[in-house]
Amino acid sequence: MAAQLIDEDPALAHEHALAASRRAGRIAVVRETVAITAYANGDFALALRELRTYRRISGSDHQIALMVDSERGVGRPDRALEVGRAVDRASLPVDVRVELAIAMSGARLDLGQADRALQELDIPELDPDRAFSWSPALFAARAAVLEELGRDAEAQEWQRRAEIAGDAIDALDADREVLVVEEIEELPDESEAETFESEHPGEADDDLESADDDGVAIADDSDADAAAPASDVADPVAPADEEDHREPEA
Numbered sequence: 001m002a003a004q005l006i007d008e009d010p011a012l013a014h015e016h017a018l019a020a021s022r023r024a025g026r027i028a029v030v031r032e033t034v035a036i037t038a039y040a041n042g043d044f045a046l047a048l049r050e051l052r053t054y055r056r057i058s059g060s061d062h063q064i065a066l067m068v069d070s071e072r073g074v075g076r077p078d079r080a081l082e083v084g085r086a087v088d089r090a091s092l093p094v095d096v097r098v099e100l101a102i103a104m105s106g107a108r109l110d111l112g113q114a115d116r117a118l119q120e121l122d123i124p125e126l127d128p129d130r131a132f133s134w135s136p137a138l139f140a141a142r143a144a145v146l147e148e149l150g151r152d153a154e155a156q157e158w159q160r161r162a163e164i165a166g167d168a169i170d171a172l173d174a175d176r177e178v179l180v181v182e183e184i185e186e187l188p189d190e191s192e193a194e195t196f197e198s199e200h201p202g203e204a205d206d207d208l209e210s211a212d213d214d215g216v217a218i219a220d221d222s223d224a225d226a227a228a229p230a231s232d233v234a235d236p237v238a239p240a241d242e243e244d245h246r247e248p249e250a
Contacts, residue, residue, distance in 0.1 A: 010040040028058035039066060044073030061087050065099035068107060077110035098125050098134040102141045114148045121145065131165035139165060 014037035017030070024030050035050035048070045051063050064087050071080035084104045089097050101123050108117035121142050125134065139162035146155035 010037060013037045014041050014043075026057065028054050028060075031057060032063060035063065035066065039070060039073075042073070044070045048074065061092060062096050064092070065096065065103040068100065068103035072103070072107050072110055077107040080104075080107040080110075094125060094132075095134050098123065098138055101125075102137060105141055105145060109145065109148060114145060117145045118142070118149065128161055131168045133169065136162045136166040136169070 014034075017034045017037045020030050021034050031050050031054040035047045035054055038044075038050060039047040048067065051067045051070065054063060055061065055067075064084065068080045068084045071077070071083055081104060084100055084107070087100070089100065092100065101120050105117040105120035108114070108120055121138065125132070126138060126142070127135070128139075139158050143155045143158035143162060146152075146158060
């Protein structure tokens with residue numbers, strides 16, 4: 001319920017999360033939800049406390065960027081940088097690593113260190129020619145820092161790229177939804193499937209294998225063919241499969 005409400009009514013989402021925590025306070029995802037809804041409502045102190053509890057219960061650093069941002073929220077950018085530096089970034093999922101870089105850059109801006117804020121964003125995931133799920137936020141963060149540095153033309157260019165990347169990803173998601181709705185055939189129930197198998201041995205398995213091969217029945221981001229080449233969009237940013245992203249060799 002909290003997840004459904006957080007965008008429309010953060011305060012109500014937080015109430016639901018608090019109610020859940022009173023019933024199941026030792027479950028990591030419950031404490032994580034309390035933290036996220038507290039953050040959405042600007043209660044950064046509570047968010048920090050709940051994030052620490054979530055981290056202790058789960059052993060996960062997946063919300064490290066939110067911890068850094070919450071430290072910023074309570075007016076401790078120096079502490080935010082310490083929290084971010086204490087994590088092994090190589091062990092983080094790519095999207096979490098990007099979120100952390102953005103949060104660290106924000107902390108540098110809080111300290112008036114615009115040059116170092118820009119350096120925080122100089123990460124391998126900053127690919128101006130392809131759009132991953134994290135690209136719009138990363139491009140926009142870079143635009144904000146460049147504007148702070150007085151490099152307005154570059155800031156406008158990165159903001160434009162952020163908008164293009166967001167549009168490209170939205171368009172790809174919309175296309176996938178259409179494919180799922182229009183091309184997935186209704187599966188027979190168990191009795192029908194048994195009858196079909198007895199009359200057509202081996203064909204049902206072949207059909208299922210074909211559906212998987214075509215990538216129609218399962219619409220997820222692991223299909224590399226779903227990434228449109230740069231020539232398919234109006235500007236040089238194409239949506240890309242996140243599994244295509246590889247770490248540069250040393």
